[in-house]
Amino acid sequence: LSVADVTLTRGTEQQFDLSIGCLPVSLRVAESALFKSLVSRYARFAVASDVPIPICVNCGMPETDFASEFDYEFEGAKLFASKSGAHFENVRNEYALDTLLRVFLSWALLPRSGFLLHASTVVKNGKAYVFMGKSGAGKSTIASMSPAGSVLTDEISLLRCENDQWRAHGTPFWGEFRAEGSNTSAPVAGIFRLQQAPVNRATRIRPMEMLRVTLPNVLFFSSETRANARLLEVLGAAAEEISAYDLAFRKEPAFWEALPA
């Protein structure tokens, strides 16, 4: 359903449709080996859509009439994005593609009141608990201690405000725990800043403190003023509307008892 051949102006390319955080994109790839690896990597997120955002991978540099609004370069791989689509060029392997896809999403989510956060997310009783912290703080540990199927992501969380409700979505961007991510979402119960401690205790933090600790953990790559202003607008709303806590926790499942219901 989500894999197809598509004839573009430059020749036949293979197309893979996926959706991350309810944002449908269509990857159009010329090389078979790269195509096969991304079909495998993003299999759980394969979703066909009537109007996906087209992303041309190694299709050649954009036409002169392509008005790029956001450019980014990572180890030689280049991204050119506009509201109508994107071009990824010089993509040598699936890891470079994965990086550019994260970068593109971080930009494309902004007008949709969403953002990517370096955090793991676990669903319990129908609500999403988002765990943020420095490397080694316990994001992956919490994911590894959680029941199978409850981990939306152990590395990159996607938060979006939809119909006045903040929801956390799974992503295919995995981390240490190598949870492949779940293409589902749940309303956000709270964001928790992790700190390993001898006791389990959750302490509410103010919106400004949440914004302060969230900003460095947000995936964002644009230096353009308007994009940054929009980012602050979205994060400011999240800080005011989502409950946030400092979570001192021990590496044992009993830490859940300290969390608000």
Place this chain on the structure above:
Amino acid sequence: MNISSVLWQKNPALAWREVDDDTIIISPNESLMHELNDTGSFLWKNIDGQKSAAQLADLLVAAYEVSPEIALADTESLLQELSSRKLVVEVASSDKESK
């Protein structure tokens, strides 16, 4: 030149947002984050390219329980700090004449 008479404006390259009574400012080009407390936020909101330190200090006196002397000293100190971080810039003479 008397520093109190210089007009100040926000650096247009910045993004900023008020949360609670505080303000967070991003310098996109340097990827730096800055914070202002409530009185700093009050002054920040009123930095509009048309006010000097003296005029900003007058607003501070009207809004907070603070003497004019302390208000002016604190305002000048904040403006110097903001200027050193390139968060505010002086209004150019040509712009000033057209205001």
